[in-house]
Amino acid sequence: MSTVLIIIAIYILFITTIQIGLIVKGHRDSRDKPTEYDWNPTVSILMPCFNEEKSIITSVTAALSQTYDNYDVIVIDDGSTDGSAQLLIDGFNLKPKDDDGRIFQNGILTLIKQENGGKHSALNAGMVYSKAERVLAVDADSLLLSH
Numbered sequence: 001m002s003t004v005l006i007i008i009a010i011y012i013l014f015i016t017t018i019q020i021g022l023i024v025k026g027h028r029d030s031r032d033k034p035t036e037y038d039w040n041p042t043v044s045i046l047m048p049c050f051n052e053e054k055s056i057i058t059s060v061t062a063a064l065s066q067t068y069d070n071y072d073v074i075v076i077d078d079g080s081t082d083g084s085a086q087l088l089i090d091g092f093n094l095k096p097k098d099d100d101g102r103i104f105q106n107g108i109l110t111l112i113k114q115e116n117g118g119k120h121s122a123l124n125a126g127m128v129y130s131k132a133e134r135v136l137a138v139d140a141d142s143l144l145l146s147h
Contacts, residue, residue, distance in 0.1 A: 010048050043071040047138035048122030053082045062143045064109060072108040074126045075140070079116030084140075103129075113127035 045063050049056055056075070063073045077085040088094060088111050094104035104111040114125055123137055138144060 004085050014109075014116065029034075039081045041133035042131070043068065043134045043136060044126070044132035045071060045073045045128065046123055046126035046146070047075045047137055047140050047142075048078055048119050048126070048137070049075055049080060049084050050078045050122075051080045051082045051084060052118070052140040053084045053087055055141040056084050057087055059140050059142055059144075060088065060092070060109065062146075063138070065146045067142065067147050072110065072130075074110045074112065074129060076112045076114065076122040076126045077104075077132065078114060078119065078122040085111060085113055 045061065045066075047063065052059070060073060060075060075088060077088075088109075089104055092106050092109055094106045094109065094111055097103040097105045097110075102113050104113075110129065112125055112129055114122065126137075127135060
């Protein structure tokens with residue numbers, strides 16, 4: 001019976017040694033692979049806006065102050081009846097990007113003006129316009145932290 005126990009112990013030691021070797025090899029191989037932090041996807045911050053003239057400049061300024069470097073901000077004015085769009089155009093020196101005066105841009109900030117269709121319609125317009133790999137939707141009265 002002791003011979004059987006010795007054989008079982010040797011077998012377990014053999015299997016354990018192989019498993020430890022595979023773990024060490026996997027750890028060595030993983031050092032050469034990029035980590036999740038090496039991934040730097042493009043991100044569009046979508047900001048639907050309806051009558052937000054009291055908060056839009058502060059919200060957009062906060063969105064433009066990100067420490068992440070691969071992003072743009074797209075504000076979609078959903079038919080505001082106040083001065084939200086004009087505040088953005090004047091405050092951020094936005095220039096028309098199309099002939100019909102619907103899209104304005106300056107650097108990483110874009111303003112899309114559309115007829116009122118609701119928040120879902122504004123977000124859809126922003127998603128259609130965006131070319132980013134990821135999107136982040138925030139309200140126009142939100143303040144994003146810079147990090």
